[in-house]
Amino acid sequence: MAGTAQDRASAKRATVKIRIPEDTQWPRPREGGRSHSPQQSGKEESTHPLKVAYDSGPVGEEPRIANTGHRDIFDRMPIPSSGPTPPGSFTSTSSGAAGTLPTPELAPVDEQLTDLAIWAVIFAGGIGSRFWPLSTPTRPKPLLALVTGRTLLEDTVGRLQPMIPPERVIVVTSADIAPAIRTAIHDVPDANVLVEPRPLGTAAALAWAAQEISRRAGPNTAFVALHCDLAIGFPGVFREMIHRAAAVAHRERAIVTIGVTPTRADPQFGYLRTGALLDSDTPLNRGGSAIVDGFEEKPSEERAAELIAQDARWHSGAFVADAQTVLLQLAHCTPEIASGLDQLAQGDIDGWVARLGDSISIERGLLERVERLLVVSGDVAWDDIGTWASLRRARDLDDDGNGALGRVSFVDSENNIVHAEGGTVVLYGVERLLVVTLPGLTFVTTLDRANDLKPLLDALPRNLRMNPGPVRPA
Template sequence: MKIVPVILAGGKGERFWPLSTPENPKQCLPIVSDQPMIVDTYNRLKDFDDFFIVANSFLCDKFRKLLPENVNYIEEPIARNTAPAIGLACITLLQKYGDCIVFFETADHYYEDISHYIKDIKNACTFASNHDKIVLIGITPKNPHTGYGYIKSGSNVENDLFLVDSFKEKPDLPTAQKYVKDGKYSWNSGMFIGKSSVILHEIEKSLPSLFSGLQNIKEGDFSKEILHDEFSKFEKISIDYGVLERSNETVVLQSTMPWDDIGDFNAVSRILKPDSEGNFSKNPIHSLDAHGNIIISKKLVALIDVEELIIVDTKDALLICKRSESQKIRDIIRKYNN
């Protein structure tokens, strides 16, 4: 059965401000490598015959300047979170190819071992092609991370595949420590794989109004007018909350591949190698008694007797904050934008 990777690339990247802006969001930036994140994502999956990206028209135009011409785009008229975006992708692919295996990935993941990543994805695709199940990619936790949701595994299906027992919201530290010790919990990576028909059937069961709108889009030959009209009616809802957490047709592949979600500046410290004083920067810095700082700047930055700071310098803005308070970056954006 044909396998089609679909990249969800419509995020704003607010937690990477001021590096990431609405005009140039993090997907278009070289955060942890020398390439924009969307290019790294494409390069991991370019050996598949077809490759699709879901985003708004503005971002799709930016991606066209960064990626080869053979990339396909599905343009969202209005942002409505992941459930409508994924539903639109599934009806588009079903119309184009007939039933196929769809692998949903995002543009902000980092993988240290690409061969391990591809092996696990192909194993999940093989299972999905032989069963009417949706395969979630869970990551065996390396530490009690409080920034990820968790998936609890039930009974074993085969090899590293288990029935999904339940989903857990982002836990506090004591709860995360229990999850890691228990051994039945995986980080919810957000990746999942299934037949386009199976995913649409689960949408129909859990979100019938969304499914009805998707059918209207298909029957209207995907015209821009009908697409915009239906999307304007869709509820803003994630695929996890709206569909996957309500489904009885999910399994989880417990993967040990080295994985990271590049969700905020602290992710930089998990990927870049520190200097002799434990600071993280892609460019040279000068430091004296300064430890654990994350610096993103094209200028030379000198640090004296400071620790655990995030310092981001761009042509338009300068950000300085404690690493422990990085979640407040979105708050300051919203405070001054309003």
């Protein structure tokens, strides 16, 4: 392992380096910012280092980023032009992200939609048992601070701003955690938190939210639907993709998924097989849109590599459409909920719930059945925060691949994840461990075993499984 033990123990500074080609096309300065061109120095090629001082601090505090007044640090990076082999490839030691930086040469968005008032629907239900012992019925996954010092739900609402302000955010959640949800996102009006009387499934939750947006803002109002357990490394680019998807959805009267350019053949994700481009002159990686030929959920690693070679995209779980289109497609494609849509339109929530059939997801009930589905795509350093092991890709890491929230020291240790509450954790001479400390409980396993905690939870006494330690307010 490189570096001294003292270096690894502190593990407080990371560097992001981007190789900038000579023919880089520099974007216009952002409002309140500056553009920097290395071409002024006369050098053929330049290395642009962005130093980020990172101190996780106690859990619940925002990570501190030095030398910048802008939390979305990647929004301030110069954007290289793309070519057949994108020259803006990157690896980030601070985030573990890898991929290609987005190109500024994108197809123009419809000028009539530049002021489009887009809404958002965020699904924030479920305990998230794969993040035990942090996630419990009294402290569900949406209210966990897993990536930053904020909860997953706060991160999701925050990355949509300023394009989508809190008053245009609808959150669908369950009755048992609704009070805590409202407390966590106090900027979102209480009336915007839709509380399921029982678990409805995401397709039914989508119908309720779409009907509510239609009632408040009109049936042609566009919205983005997404889950709150996504990690997005480039929020500014993600917002641009939402806006571009809304323009396509408005023009085509279709549902437009947000695809992600894959950076590896990962068998844990779903894949979108892309078909014909809507505009043959504008490929997906330059702001175009395409028809989705089909889904493949969690293929083998070998099959995932084949899909990537065929220009498939990761399915991010997010999509954009107008409220009317969503409701019409649900009525046509999803009989499990279609029979109660009239009651829903009349505001009879109890009558609607009573007529719902089997619970079904958006993917199975709508996206896999809809006759015409479109996709826009981009590089946003996306990840699905689905297991403890996935946090190594989403959290800031030290030079030895360790990630932590809380007070933690690593000495001669590699590729570990630590979540520490209420004390200091020191790891010495170990690798690929997960360590979670709570008041009254310490949990240790390997990152490999952390991918499947069901056998453990089945074996534990119920009281320990449901309440692993003194519960701190979320």
